[in-house]
Amino acid sequence: MATYLLAGGGTAGHVNPLLATADELRRRDPSAEIIVVGTAQGLEARLVPARGYELVTIAKLPFPRRPNRAAVTFAPKLLRVISDLAALIVERHVDVVVGFGGYAAAPAYLAARRARVPLVIHEANAKPGLANRLGARFTPYVGVAFRGTELPHARFVGMPLRAEIETLETAEALAEARIEGLELFGLSDDMPVLLVTGGSLGAERLNSAVFASIAPILAAGWQVLHIVGGRSTLVDPEISGYRMLAYSDRMHLALAVASLAVSRAGAATVSELAALGVPSVLVPYAVGNGEQRFNAADVVAAGGAILVPDSDVTPEWVASTLVPLLGEPDRVAAMARAAASVGVRDGSARTANLIGAALTDAADVEYTPNDDGLIDGAPIDGAPTDDAPGKGAAE
Numbered sequence: 053m054a055t056y057l058l059a060g061g062g063t064a065g066h067v068n069p070l071l072a073t074a075d076e077l078r079r080r081d082p083s084a085e086i087i088v089v090g091t092a093q094g095l096e097a098r099l100v101p102a103r104g105y106e107l108v109t110i111a112k113l114p115f116p117r118r119p120n121r122a123a124v125t126f127a128p129k130l131l132r133v134i135s136d137l138a139a140l141i142v143e144r145h146v147d148v149v150v151g152f153g154g155y156a157a158a159p160a161y162l163a164a165r166r167a168r169v170p171l172v173i174h175e176a177n178a179k180p181g182l183a184n185r186l187g188a189r190f191t192p193y194v195g196v197a198f199r200g201t202e203l204p205h206a207r208f209v210g211m212p213l214r215a216e217i218e219t220l221e222t223a224e225a226l227a228e229a230r231i232e233g234l235e236l237f238g239l240s241d242d243m244p245v246l247l248v249t250g251g252s253l254g255a256e257r258l259n260s261a262v263f264a265s266i267a268p269i270l271a272a273g274w275q276v277l278h279i280v281g282g283r284s285t286l287v288d289p290e291i292s293g294y295r296m297l298a299y300s301d302r303m304h305l306a307l308a309v310a311s312l313a314v315s316r317a318g319a320a321t322v323s324e325l326a327a328l329g330v331p332s333v334l335v336p337y338a339v340g341n342g343e344q345r346f347n348a349a350d351v352v353a354a355g356g357a358i359l360v361p362d363s364d365v366t367p368e369w370v371a372s373t374l375v376p377l378l379g380e381p382d383r384v385a386a387m388a389r390a391a392a393s394v395g396v397r398d399g400s401a402r403t404a405n406l407i408g409a410a411l412t413d414a415a416d417v418e419y420t421p422n423d424d425g426l427i428d429g430a431p432i433d434g435a436p437t438d439d440a441p442g443k444g445a446a447e
Contacts, residue, residue, distance in 0.1 A: 054081065054411065055145050059089040059160030060152030061096035065319055069176050069197075069399075070096075070152045071103055072212035076400035077407070087144060089137065090156045108140065112155045130159060137163035148172060148411055153181045161187035170410040174403055175201055176211060176319045178346035193410040195403050197319055199350055210396030211323035212403050216304035220328060221397050226308055233305030237295050239275050244311035246378065247330075249279040251316050257365050258314065258335055259284055265370040266294050272378040277306060312384055314374070317344035317359075323399070326351050329392030331384055333374065338362040356391025 058074055060066040067090075074086050088105050090096035091112040100107040110133050137160055141149070149164035150172045151157040161183070164171040171191040175184045178198040188194045188203040195209035220226045234241050246269060248262045259280050262269070266289070269276055275293045279300050280286055288296040300306050303324075307313070310330050315321055317334040325332050334357050336344035351357040358377075360369070377383065396402070 053083045053085065054147045055085040055087070056407070057087050057089060057141060057144075057146045057149045057160065057164075058152070059149060059157045060154045061088075061090035061094035061100075061156050062154040064095055065176050066152045066154040066157075067095045067099050068214065068320055069174060069212040069403075071099065071105075072214060072218075072400045073150065073152075073174070073403050073407075074103070074105055075215060076212070076404045080404060085144070087140075087146070089160050090154075094154065094156075096156075110137070110156055110159060130162075133159040134162045134166060138166045141167040141169055148407060148414070150174070150407055151184070151187055152176065153184045155183075157183040158186055161190060165190050170414040172403075172407050172410050173203075174209070174212070174406075175203060175206070177201075177343045178319070178349060179343040191410075193406055195406045197323060197399065198347060200346070207406070209402035209406055210399030211320060211327075212400040213320075213324060213327060213397065214304070217307070217324050217327060218397055218400060220304065220308065226328065229305055229308035233302070233309040236302060236305055237277055237297075237309065239277065239295060239309060240293075243273060243275050243293070244378075244381075244384075245275045245277055245309045247277050247279075247306055247310035247313040247315070249306070249313070249315050249321075250281055250335075251318060251321070255281070255316060255335065255337075255362075256284075257362055258316075259286060261365045261367050261370050262314065264367040265375070266291060268371060268375050269378065270294065272375050274311075274378050277309065279306065312378070312387075317348040319343075319347045322347045322351060322357075323396070326356060326391045326395030327397045329388050329395060331387030331391050332357040333360055333377075334358070335360050335362050335365055350394050351391055354390045354394045356387050356389075356394065 056077055058070050060070045077084055077086060086105050088100045088107050090107055090109060092109045093112055141163060146169055148170045149160055151161055152174050161171060172193040173184055173187045173191060174195045176197045178201050180201060180203050188205060192205045194203050194205040196206045197211040199208050220229055239245055250258050262278060263286050270293045278296045280296060280298060282298055307324060307328050307330055313325055313330050313332040315332055315334060317336045334348045348357060348359050352359050
């Protein structure tokens with residue numbers, strides 16, 4: 053029986069691949085012990101226990117970006133968390149630490165380094181976050197969801213996807229899901245479906261542009277499934293062929309019915325669209341560090357998606373660009389094939405294989421523990437060494 057410590061959280065972008073990987077590890081070995089490290093403030097506080105996994109919470113420690121009082125107290129707080137996690141690794145006989153980024157990840161990486169257990173990292177965004185940029189310096193086992201991600205030792209494994217998506221791996225399964233989705237959303241089976249979604253909170257400019265253009269889209273012979281998000285103030289006009297939802301907890305069915313999607317370019321969304329071969333118009337979120345634009349790069353380069361700046365999405369853009377695209381079925385079909393060519397449906401399995409490789413390699417290395425159960429000469433800061441990762445003291 054292996055014991056895994058999975059670290060990450062804060063947002064769905066960190067939590068969902070963590071849970072998908074945990075599910076794959078549990079599927080392979082039902083006796084495996086899986087511990088998740090997160091914060092009490094992130095989504096993991098709700099989602100991890102709901103999935104049946106043990107959650108250990110640590111303090112949320114944002115990295116100080118300017119000299120202030122928080123910067124003075126940051127180092128001792130971080131060292132305390134690292135020490136606690138290193139002790140947990142030893143006491144619980146953890147075989148490997150697997151990190152997915154977020155506030156909980158960096159302390160877990162440093163604790164794994166101190167306790168000298170193998171470390172595996174998965175980066176879900178094309179533009180890696182600070183925690184994973186740090187952790188990738190400490191391990192050769194770095195999996196990335198996008199081929200262009202720049203991290204030391206990066207190898208492409210794809211995105212660990214929700215089981216509902218991964219199970220749509222055959223044409224038959226996808227066709228059955230489409231039938232179920234059409235019935236669920238009240239859509240016809242004799243017209244293509246345009247899926248429009250801006251994520252759980254919606255996208256105001258995107259929503260408004262499409263909402264103002266319902267008539268020409270329907271006139272082009274398409275239906276619309278419009279998931280507007282919980283904050284939207286739009287009122288459903290209850291027009292035949294147009295279905296408005298504030299939120300859907302059956303997104304795999306929404307993707308199954310989609311002939312084309314207009315969407316934000318979050319890492320999971322881009323990965324799910326490509327995995328199911330759904331062509332798309334991707335509208336990156338206009339704030340932040342620009343990671344959504346980078347997330348779209350692979351599928352756009354393949355011809356499976358079109359990238360449109362948020363500021364360009366207007367009713368005029370819908371009329372001049374989107375509606376003509378809807379009138380080109382051959383082009384839409386070619387985009388679907390291109391999207392599928394870069395999609396990965398077994399990202400969870402590939403990530404689990406990477407974890408297995410780390411464990412296999414570590415089995416050939418032994419270290420002698422100190423009296424406190426930790427390993428001689430295992431620094432918790434400073435430049436990384438070339439030492440091979442080894443098993444924990446409990447081994």
